[in-house]
Amino acid sequence: MAYTEEELKKELETKEYEYGFYTDIESDTFPKGLNEDIVIAISKKKEEPDWMTKWRLEAFRAWKEMEEPEWANVKYQKPDFQNISYYSAPNKKPKYDSLDEVDPELLDTFKKLGISVDEQKKLAGVAVDIVMDSVSVATTFKKTLAEKGIIFCSISEAIKEHPELVKKYLGTVVPQRDNFYAALNSAVFSDGSFCYIPKGVRCPMELSTYFRINQAGTGQFERTLVIAEEGSYVSYLEGCTAPMRDENQLHAAVVELIALDNAEIKYSTVQNWFPGNKEGKGGVYNFVTKRGLCEKHAKISWTQVETGSAVTWKYPSCILKGDYSIGEFYSIAVTNNFQQADTGTKMVHLGKNTKSTIISKGISAGQSQNSYRGLVQVNSRAENARNFSQCDSLLMGNRCGAHTFPYIEVKNKSAQIEHEATTSKIGEDQIFYCNQRGIDTEKAIALIVNGFSKEVLNKLPMEFAVEAQKLLEISLEGSVG
Amino acid sequence: MDLKEKLVSSFMAFEDGLDLDHPVHEERSSAIKNFETKGFPTKKDEAWKYTSLRGLEKIDFSIFPKHETTLEYKDVKKYFLHEIDTYKIVFVDGVYSSYLSETTHDGVDVCLMSSAFSKPMFKQVIEVYFNKAASKDESLTSLNTAFSKEGAYIYIPKNKMPKKPIQILHLATGKEPALMLQPRNLIVAEDNAEVQIIERHQSLTGNEVFTNSVTEIFAGKDAIVDYYKVQNDEPTASLVDNTYISQKDSSVVRVHTFSLGGKLIRNNLNFYQNGERIDSTLKGITILGDKQHVDHHTLVHHAQPNCESHQDYKGIFGDSSTGVFNGKIIVDKIAQKTDAFQQNNNILLSDKSTINSKPQLEIFADDVKCSHGCTIGQLDDEALFYLRSRGIPKKEAKALLMYAFANNVLESVRIPELKLRINKIIADKLGVRMGFDL
Numbered sequence: 001m002a003y004t005e006e007e008l009k010k011e012l013e014t015k016e017y018e019y020g021f022y023t024d025i026e027s028d029t030f031p032k033g034l035n036e037d038i039v040i041a042i043s044k045k046k047e048e049p050d051w052m053t054k055w056r057l058e059a060f061r062a063w064k065e066m067e068e069p070e071w072a073n074v075k076y077q078k079p080d081f082q083n084i085s086y087y088s089a090p091n092k093k094p095k096y097d098s099l100d101e102v103d104p105e106l107l108d109t110f111k112k113l114g115i116s117v118d119e120q121k122k123l124a125g126v127a128v129d130i131v132m133d134s135v136s137v138a139t140t141f142k143k144t145l146a147e148k149g150i151i152f153c154s155i156s157e158a159i160k161e162h163p164e165l166v167k168k169y170l171g172t173v174v175p176q177r178d179n180f181y182a183a184l185n186s187a188v189f190s191d192g193s194f195c196y197i198p199k200g201v202r203c204p205m206e207l208s209t210y211f212r213i214n215q216a217g218t219g220q221f222e223r224t225l226v227i228a229e230e231g232s233y234v235s236y237l238e239g240c241t242a243p244m245r246d247e248n249q250l251h252a253a254v255v256e257l258i259a260l261d262n263a264e265i266k267y268s269t270v271q272n273w274f275p276g277n278k279e280g281k282g283g284v285y286n287f288v289t290k291r292g293l294c295e296k297h298a299k300i301s302w303t304q305v306e307t308g309s310a311v312t313w314k315y316p317s318c319i320l321k322g323d324y325s326i327g328e329f330y331s332i333a334v335t336n337n338f339q340q341a342d343t344g345t346k347m348v349h350l351g352k353n354t355k356s357t358i359i360s361k362g363i364s365a366g367q368s369q370n371s372y373r374g375l376v377q378v379n380s381r382a383e384n385a386r387n388f389s390q391c392d393s394l395l396m397g398n399r400c401g402a403h404t405f406p407y408i409e410v411k412n413k414s415a416q417i418e419h420e421a422t423t424s425k426i427g428e429d430q431i432f433y434c435n436q437r438g439i440d441t442e443k444a445i446a447l448i449v450n451g452f453s454k455e456v457l458n459k460l461p462m463e464f465a466v467e468a469q470k471l472l473e474i475s476l477e478g479s480v481g
Numbered sequence: 482m483d484l485k486e487k488l489v490s491s492f493m494a495f496e497d498g499l500d501l502d503h504p505v506h507e508e509r510s511s512a513i514k515n516f517e518t519k520g521f522p523t524k525k526d527e528a529w530k531y532t533s534l535r536g537l538e539k540i541d542f543s544i545f546p547k548h549e550t551t552l553e554y555k556d557v558k559k560y561f562l563h564e565i566d567t568y569k570i571v572f573v574d575g576v577y578s579s580y581l582s583e584t585t586h587d588g589v590d591v592c593l594m595s596s597a598f599s600k601p602m603f604k605q606v607i608e609v610y611f612n613k614a615a616s617k618d619e620s621l622t623s624l625n626t627a628f629s630k631e632g633a634y635i636y637i638p639k640n641k642m643p644k645k646p647i648q649i650l651h652l653a654t655g656k657e658p659a660l661m662l663q664p665r666n667l668i669v670a671e672d673n674a675e676v677q678i679i680e681r682h683q684s685l686t687g688n689e690v691f692t693n694s695v696t697e698i699f700a701g702k703d704a705i706v707d708y709y710k711v712q713n714d715e716p717t718a719s720l721v722d723n724t725y726i727s728q729k730d731s732s733v734v735r736v737h738t739f740s741l742g743g744k745l746i747r748n749n750l751n752f753y754q755n756g757e758r759i760d761s762t763l764k765g766i767t768i769l770g771d772k773q774h775v776d777h778h779t780l781v782h783h784a785q786p787n788c789e790s791h792q793d794y795k796g797i798f799g800d801s802s803t804g805v806f807n808g809k810i811i812v813d814k815i816a817q818k819t820d821a822f823q824q825n826n827n828i829l830l831s832d833k834s835t836i837n838s839k840p841q842l843e844i845f846a847d848d849v850k851c852s853h854g855c856t857i858g859q860l861d862d863e864a865l866f867y868l869r870s871r872g873i874p875k876k877e878a879k880a881l882l883m884y885a886f887a888n889n890v891l892e893s894v895r896i897p898e899l900k901l902r903i904n905k906i907i908a909d910k911l912g913v914r915m916g917f918d919l
Binding site: 071396397398399400401403406407409411413415416417422 | 527814817827829830831832833834835836837838839840841842843844845846847848849850851852853854855856857858859
């Protein structure tokens with residue numbers, strides 16, 4: 001079947017969210033609203049030590065003083081922070097050793113997502129720390145990892161079991177008062193993942209976590225902390241899908257990465273929160289703070305495929321503190337219908353001979369708005385800093401918008417900075433070229449979009465690339481073969 | 482009393498000498514209100530993130546010059562492009578100098594805003610064009626509108642072209658220890674008209690000067706306007722240049738900005754394309770040293786289909802100088818087949834110099850070709866070696882490479898004498914004599 005562009009557009013608009021379903025698990029939910037008592041209660045509930053409670057309260061007090069940022073190129077109804085329940089945990093909280101003990105309803109959910117835990121366990125060799133609404137209920141492959149001295153657990157467990165590590169690193173990359181949402185997260189985060197790779201260890205498998213928002217009206221505040229000791233390596237995967245909802249849901253996560261000398265962290269994200277229906281109703285607000293710190297010769301690489309959320313506000317960043325450190329950012333952001341995305345990265349060059357690469361691909365369809373916002377900053381002492389940035393936007397239809405806001409600030413003469421941005425549509429000549437060779441228009445568009453995103457898709461780990469492809473298909477079905 | 486209060490309170494005194502029933506006066510009154518509400522922009526404003534006016538606000542500027550000064554032509558000759566015959570509109574401390582000027586009403590009008598405001602024969606043009614392109618929102622533009630009284634008035638009727646280029650020269654004598662100037666220019670080129678204009682601000686002493694200038698340019702169908710801004714002022718002279726350009730079908734407007742000296746220069750260059758098949762060109766060369774600061778803030782608004790815009794800004798920054806480039810391209814939904822290109826290349830010569838660049842695209846139409854490129858780097862060592870191995874001294878070799886770097890901006894200058902002049906200024910700045918012209 002040959003698609004014309006019109007038909008394709010129509011198909012894109014009418015394509016509904018396939019993964020919208022709701023798992024009925026009894027939840028232990030807090031009353032709506034936020035005050036110091038709630039913060040203390042969350043901390044109590046999680047059986048946290050005193051220093052943690054104090055840390056949360058500090059963050060909460062800072063948050064109260066702060067104002068919600070308005071500089072991003074997105075328009076939305078501001079969430080009412082007093083109308084959100086800040087804690088919800090599945091009722092049954094025993095720790096499972098095997099999958100058989102896990103609530104079958106939960107397993108069913110994952111099956112619908114096409115990521116059944118046992119299958120992954122066997123075939124992909126991926127350890128999955130499942131986060132079902134805030135509390136991690138299953139951790140696999142823990143034993144294998146433990147042999148290598150790798151700690152991979154939920155952050156609340158880490159606070160209890162490894163307080164010295166958490167205390168040392170939590171909030172060092174993203175301080176409590178960093179920004180409005182980071183402060184909120186610091187005060188109320190319910191759970192998240194913690195990962196520690198000891199010196200010189202190469203993590204034998206891809207670590208991955210699945211996040212889901214489940215309880216109606218429950219904001220999700222995840223906190224992730226990854227520490228790679230000297231000379232270690234880890235590849236971390238994070239993926240999200242959320243059930244269909246009518247009211248807007250707030251998601252304000254914080255991810256902190258610490259790569260010590262010669263360490264490497266590869267952090268990949270596939271984000272497919274519910275984007276709202278085709279009238280632009282509902283959908284998740286995704287306000288995320290992600291930042292990594294690189295010491296000498298360290299490398300942090302962010303790869304993201306953003307297809308979901310009604311509003312995305314996300315800038316995975318690298319602070320290149322150590323000499324010879326490397327930061328990378330590869331991103332595909334797809335927006336359709338009424339979605340709005342304001343995403344990009346910050347590369348802060350502090351050390352000498354630091355390098356950074358930014359590849360950002362934006363695809364906008366329907367009436368969506370897709371913005372790239374980036375900062376490349378070269379400090380006066382960062383000799384021989386090198387940056388290459390490329391931001392390409394693809395527009396499908398004339399009701400969407402693509403925006404580029406790159407900030408480049410250089411204070412050192414030896415810096416070499418290149419920035420390129422282009423905006424275009426799928427060329428008629430490109431389609432004609434394909435048609436001429438017997439490839440129909442639908443396939444041609446698929447081919448072109450695929451080629452457009454290839455540079456980023458290639459950076460994803462094998463296990464994830466498949467899923468990323470799948471999500472691109474859902475977001476822009478008909479255009480990806 | 483800070484500068485804002487001083488300006489607001491002197492508005493009443495300013496009104497005394499004016500015809501308050503003139504329709505323009507309403508614009509002035511609402512403009513001063515806007516300025517009073519907004520005040521000077523601060524670093525908190527996104528558009529002023531990298532440029533601060535705080536230092537200027539602290540200086541006690543005279544708003545109305547007290548003296549009328551006559552200057553001898555021979556003393557200021559070097560600031561004119563005297564190699565060619567031109568019309569001249571010259572202001573000394575904000576006051577028109579008939580002695581140094583050469584105006585005309587022969588087919589085209591090259592004269593003063595003050596006469597355009599007062600004489601009935603210009604009333605219609607003023608009503609149609611005055612303050613129609615300039616922003617009513619931006620506070621510094623409003624400030625200028627409020628005090629708009631004097632400046633250059635150039636009106637080129639249909640199918641006309643002045644016999645020679647026009648020079649606008651603003652001289653500051655330094656009679657006042659600190660002087661604030663607010664020239665207001667209006668340039669209208671009707672359908673199929675053509676005009677070439679060179680503008681320069683020049684302080685004659687080391688006294689503080691702060692110029693907040695607004696220029697409105699209207700290009701009718703098929704009109705061609707070339708506007709050259711020469712900014713090579715004393716290190717105590719600051720300039721905020723707000724230029725608003727409104728173009729109609731098939732018109733061509735080219736603005737070249739040469740920022741080669743001054744304390745603080747801010748160029749707000751705004752193009753509004755209100756027709757089809759329009760061509761807009763924005764080019765600039767910036768070479769700065771010491772603690773100089775230049776901020777190029779450009780906007781090209783593509784509002785109709787089939788238009789083009791070309792931007793090319795080159796910057797070389799030495800010592801503790803700071804350069805800012807903020808280029809914004811907006812492509813409206815209906816502006817299909819837009820071809821917008823923007824380039825900003827910078828060379829940093831010193832570790833104390835800074836460049837902040839923000840090339841920005843906002844695109845709402847799908848069938849467009851928009852791209853921007855931005856680079857920050859240094860002179861190529863291999864190229865330098867190549868030249869030196871052929872016996873060219875290091876200084877000259879460096880100068881040669883910098884020339885080459887800036888060359889394609891100079892290429893499109895259509896007045897050869899001006900090109901030579903700019904060349905000479907650049908050579909002086911780099912401290913070399915080249916044995917050739919570009």
